[in-house]
Amino acid sequence: MDIIRRQMNTDINSIKQFNTDAINLASKTFDDKDFIFNIRLILDELIINSYKHGNKKVYDRKINCLVLVDNDYCLVKVKDEGCGIPLENESDLYSDHGRGLMLVRAISDSLIIKENSIAALIFKKKI
Known part of the structure:
Protein backbone atom coordinates (compact mmCIF):
# COMPACT_ATOMS: atom_id res chain seq x y z
CA MET A 1 0.00 0.00 0.00
CA ASP A 2 1.26 3.46 -0.91
CA ILE A 3 -0.04 6.79 0.33
CA ILE A 4 0.53 10.35 -0.75
CA ARG A 5 -0.87 13.06 1.47
CA ARG A 6 -0.47 16.79 1.18
CA GLN A 7 -1.86 19.98 2.65
CA MET A 8 -1.60 22.86 0.23
CA ASN A 9 -2.77 26.39 -0.25
CA THR A 10 -5.54 27.01 -2.74
CA ASP A 11 -3.01 27.41 -5.53
CA ILE A 12 -3.38 25.93 -9.01
CA ASN A 13 0.35 25.15 -9.33
CA SER A 14 0.36 23.22 -6.04
CA ILE A 15 -2.73 21.34 -7.19
CA LYS A 16 -1.11 20.42 -10.52
CA GLN A 17 2.01 19.17 -8.75
CA PHE A 18 0.01 17.04 -6.31
CA ASP A 44 -9.13 16.44 -10.83
CA GLU A 45 -12.85 16.86 -10.20
CA LEU A 46 -12.63 16.65 -6.40
CA ILE A 47 -9.67 19.00 -6.07
CA ILE A 48 -11.02 21.55 -8.55
CA ASN A 49 -14.35 21.42 -6.71
CA SER A 50 -12.49 22.34 -3.50
CA TYR A 51 -10.48 25.02 -5.29
CA LYS A 52 -13.49 26.71 -6.91
CA HIS A 53 -16.48 26.02 -4.69
CA GLY A 54 -15.09 25.07 -1.28
CA ASN A 55 -12.25 27.53 -0.83
CA LYS A 56 -13.53 29.94 -3.49
CA LYS A 57 -9.98 30.37 -4.86
CA VAL A 58 -8.83 32.06 -1.62
CA TYR A 59 -5.08 31.36 -1.58
CA ASP A 60 -4.64 31.15 2.21
CA ARG A 61 -7.29 28.46 2.61
CA LYS A 62 -5.98 24.91 2.74
CA ILE A 63 -6.86 21.85 0.69
CA ASN A 64 -5.99 18.49 2.24
CA CYS A 65 -5.58 15.62 -0.19
CA LEU A 66 -4.92 11.96 0.30
CA VAL A 67 -4.50 9.25 -2.31
CA LEU A 68 -4.15 5.70 -1.05
CA VAL A 69 -3.18 3.06 -3.61
CA ASP A 70 -3.38 -0.67 -2.98
CA ASN A 71 -3.25 -3.64 -5.36
CA ASP A 72 -7.03 -3.73 -5.86
CA TYR A 73 -8.23 -0.19 -5.27
CA CYS A 74 -7.53 3.50 -4.99
CA LEU A 75 -9.01 5.89 -2.44
CA VAL A 76 -9.06 9.64 -3.08
CA LYS A 77 -10.03 11.96 -0.24
CA VAL A 78 -10.18 15.75 -0.46
CA LYS A 79 -11.07 18.20 2.29
CA ASP A 80 -11.21 21.98 2.06
CA GLU A 81 -11.99 24.91 4.36
CA GLY A 82 -15.33 25.73 2.77
CA CYS A 83 -18.71 25.46 4.47
CA GLY A 84 -19.34 22.03 2.98
CA ILE A 85 -21.82 20.68 0.51
CA PRO A 86 -25.44 21.14 1.59
CA LEU A 87 -27.06 17.72 1.67
CA GLU A 88 -30.68 18.81 2.07
CA ASN A 89 -31.45 17.93 -1.52
CA GLU A 90 -28.95 15.29 -2.58
CA SER A 91 -30.33 15.14 -6.12
CA ASP A 92 -29.05 18.72 -6.65
CA LEU A 93 -25.50 17.45 -6.14
CA TYR A 94 -25.70 15.40 -9.30
CA SER A 95 -27.64 17.82 -11.49
CA ASP A 96 -26.14 19.54 -14.54
CA HIS A 97 -24.65 22.17 -12.24
CA GLY A 98 -22.83 19.43 -10.32
CA ARG A 99 -21.47 17.59 -13.37
CA GLY A 100 -18.09 16.98 -11.74
CA LEU A 101 -19.61 15.18 -8.77
CA MET A 102 -21.95 13.35 -11.12
CA LEU A 103 -18.94 12.04 -13.07
CA VAL A 104 -17.13 11.05 -9.87
CA ARG A 105 -20.21 9.26 -8.60
CA ALA A 106 -20.60 7.38 -11.91
CA ILE A 107 -17.05 5.99 -11.98
CA SER A 108 -16.56 5.46 -8.24
CA ASP A 109 -17.56 2.30 -6.45
CA SER A 110 -18.29 4.36 -3.35
CA LEU A 111 -18.62 8.09 -2.77
CA ILE A 112 -18.89 9.61 0.70
CA ILE A 113 -19.69 13.27 1.18
CA LYS A 114 -19.53 14.67 4.69
CA GLU A 115 -19.55 18.42 5.20
CA ASN A 116 -16.41 19.77 3.51
CA SER A 117 -14.82 16.38 2.86
CA ILE A 118 -15.33 13.99 -0.07
CA ALA A 119 -13.91 10.49 -0.43
CA ALA A 120 -14.14 8.34 -3.55
CA LEU A 121 -13.20 4.68 -3.70
CA ILE A 122 -12.57 2.88 -6.98
CA PHE A 123 -11.79 -0.82 -7.33
CA LYS A 124 -9.72 -2.28 -10.12
CA LYS A 125 -12.03 -4.46 -12.16
CA LYS A 126 -11.09 -8.11 -12.45
CA ILE A 127 -10.85 -9.41 -16.00
Whole structure:
Protein backbone atom coordinates (compact mmCIF):
# COMPACT_ATOMS: atom_id res chain seq x y z
CA MET A 1 0.00 0.00 0.00
CA ASP A 2 1.26 3.46 -0.91
CA ILE A 3 -0.04 6.79 0.33
CA ILE A 4 0.53 10.35 -0.75
CA ARG A 5 -0.87 13.06 1.47
CA ARG A 6 -0.47 16.79 1.18
CA GLN A 7 -1.86 19.98 2.65
CA MET A 8 -1.60 22.86 0.23
CA ASN A 9 -2.77 26.39 -0.25
CA THR A 10 -5.54 27.01 -2.74
CA ASP A 11 -3.01 27.41 -5.53
CA ILE A 12 -3.38 25.93 -9.01
CA ASN A 13 0.35 25.15 -9.33
CA SER A 14 0.36 23.22 -6.04
CA ILE A 15 -2.73 21.34 -7.19
CA LYS A 16 -1.11 20.42 -10.52
CA GLN A 17 2.01 19.17 -8.75
CA PHE A 18 0.01 17.04 -6.31
CA ASN A 19 -2.05 15.56 -9.16
CA THR A 20 1.13 14.68 -11.07
CA ASP A 21 2.71 13.09 -7.99
CA ALA A 22 -0.45 11.12 -7.18
CA ILE A 23 -0.86 9.80 -10.73
CA ASN A 24 2.82 8.82 -10.82
CA LEU A 25 2.29 6.88 -7.59
CA ALA A 26 -0.83 5.15 -8.94
CA SER A 27 0.96 4.31 -12.21
CA LYS A 28 3.56 2.33 -10.25
CA THR A 29 0.82 -0.04 -9.05
CA PHE A 30 -1.64 -0.06 -11.95
CA ASP A 31 -0.79 -0.52 -15.61
CA ASP A 32 -4.40 -0.25 -16.81
CA LYS A 33 -4.59 3.10 -18.63
CA ASP A 34 -8.39 3.29 -18.25
CA PHE A 35 -8.13 2.79 -14.50
CA ILE A 36 -5.43 5.49 -14.25
CA PHE A 37 -7.64 7.79 -16.34
CA ASN A 38 -10.52 7.26 -13.89
CA ILE A 39 -8.26 7.99 -10.92
CA ARG A 40 -7.06 11.17 -12.63
CA LEU A 41 -10.64 12.23 -13.38
CA ILE A 42 -11.75 11.67 -9.78
CA LEU A 43 -8.74 13.52 -8.42
CA ASP A 44 -9.13 16.44 -10.83
CA GLU A 45 -12.85 16.86 -10.20
CA LEU A 46 -12.63 16.65 -6.40
CA ILE A 47 -9.67 19.00 -6.07
CA ILE A 48 -11.02 21.55 -8.55
CA ASN A 49 -14.35 21.42 -6.71
CA SER A 50 -12.49 22.34 -3.50
CA TYR A 51 -10.48 25.02 -5.29
CA LYS A 52 -13.49 26.71 -6.91
CA HIS A 53 -16.48 26.02 -4.69
CA GLY A 54 -15.09 25.07 -1.28
CA ASN A 55 -12.25 27.53 -0.83
CA LYS A 56 -13.53 29.94 -3.49
CA LYS A 57 -9.98 30.37 -4.86
CA VAL A 58 -8.83 32.06 -1.62
CA TYR A 59 -5.08 31.36 -1.58
CA ASP A 60 -4.64 31.15 2.21
CA ARG A 61 -7.29 28.46 2.61
CA LYS A 62 -5.98 24.91 2.74
CA ILE A 63 -6.86 21.85 0.69
CA ASN A 64 -5.99 18.49 2.24
CA CYS A 65 -5.58 15.62 -0.19
CA LEU A 66 -4.92 11.96 0.30
CA VAL A 67 -4.50 9.25 -2.31
CA LEU A 68 -4.15 5.70 -1.05
CA VAL A 69 -3.18 3.06 -3.61
CA ASP A 70 -3.38 -0.67 -2.98
CA ASN A 71 -3.25 -3.64 -5.36
CA ASP A 72 -7.03 -3.73 -5.86
CA TYR A 73 -8.23 -0.19 -5.27
CA CYS A 74 -7.53 3.50 -4.99
CA LEU A 75 -9.01 5.89 -2.44
CA VAL A 76 -9.06 9.64 -3.08
CA LYS A 77 -10.03 11.96 -0.24
CA VAL A 78 -10.18 15.75 -0.46
CA LYS A 79 -11.07 18.20 2.29
CA ASP A 80 -11.21 21.98 2.06
CA GLU A 81 -11.99 24.91 4.36
CA GLY A 82 -15.33 25.73 2.77
CA CYS A 83 -18.71 25.46 4.47
CA GLY A 84 -19.34 22.03 2.98
CA ILE A 85 -21.82 20.68 0.51
CA PRO A 86 -25.44 21.14 1.59
CA LEU A 87 -27.06 17.72 1.67
CA GLU A 88 -30.68 18.81 2.07
CA ASN A 89 -31.45 17.93 -1.52
CA GLU A 90 -28.95 15.29 -2.58
CA SER A 91 -30.33 15.14 -6.12
CA ASP A 92 -29.05 18.72 -6.65
CA LEU A 93 -25.50 17.45 -6.14
CA TYR A 94 -25.70 15.40 -9.30
CA SER A 95 -27.64 17.82 -11.49
CA ASP A 96 -26.14 19.54 -14.54
CA HIS A 97 -24.65 22.17 -12.24
CA GLY A 98 -22.83 19.43 -10.32
CA ARG A 99 -21.47 17.59 -13.37
CA GLY A 100 -18.09 16.98 -11.74
CA LEU A 101 -19.61 15.18 -8.77
CA MET A 102 -21.95 13.35 -11.12
CA LEU A 103 -18.94 12.04 -13.07
CA VAL A 104 -17.13 11.05 -9.87
CA ARG A 105 -20.21 9.26 -8.60
CA ALA A 106 -20.60 7.38 -11.91
CA ILE A 107 -17.05 5.99 -11.98
CA SER A 108 -16.56 5.46 -8.24
CA ASP A 109 -17.56 2.30 -6.45
CA SER A 110 -18.29 4.36 -3.35
CA LEU A 111 -18.62 8.09 -2.77
CA ILE A 112 -18.89 9.61 0.70
CA ILE A 113 -19.69 13.27 1.18
CA LYS A 114 -19.53 14.67 4.69
CA GLU A 115 -19.55 18.42 5.20
CA ASN A 116 -16.41 19.77 3.51
CA SER A 117 -14.82 16.38 2.86
CA ILE A 118 -15.33 13.99 -0.07
CA ALA A 119 -13.91 10.49 -0.43
CA ALA A 120 -14.14 8.34 -3.55
CA LEU A 121 -13.20 4.68 -3.70
CA ILE A 122 -12.57 2.88 -6.98
CA PHE A 123 -11.79 -0.82 -7.33
CA LYS A 124 -9.72 -2.28 -10.12
CA LYS A 125 -12.03 -4.46 -12.16
CA LYS A 126 -11.09 -8.11 -12.45
CA ILE A 127 -10.85 -9.41 -16.00
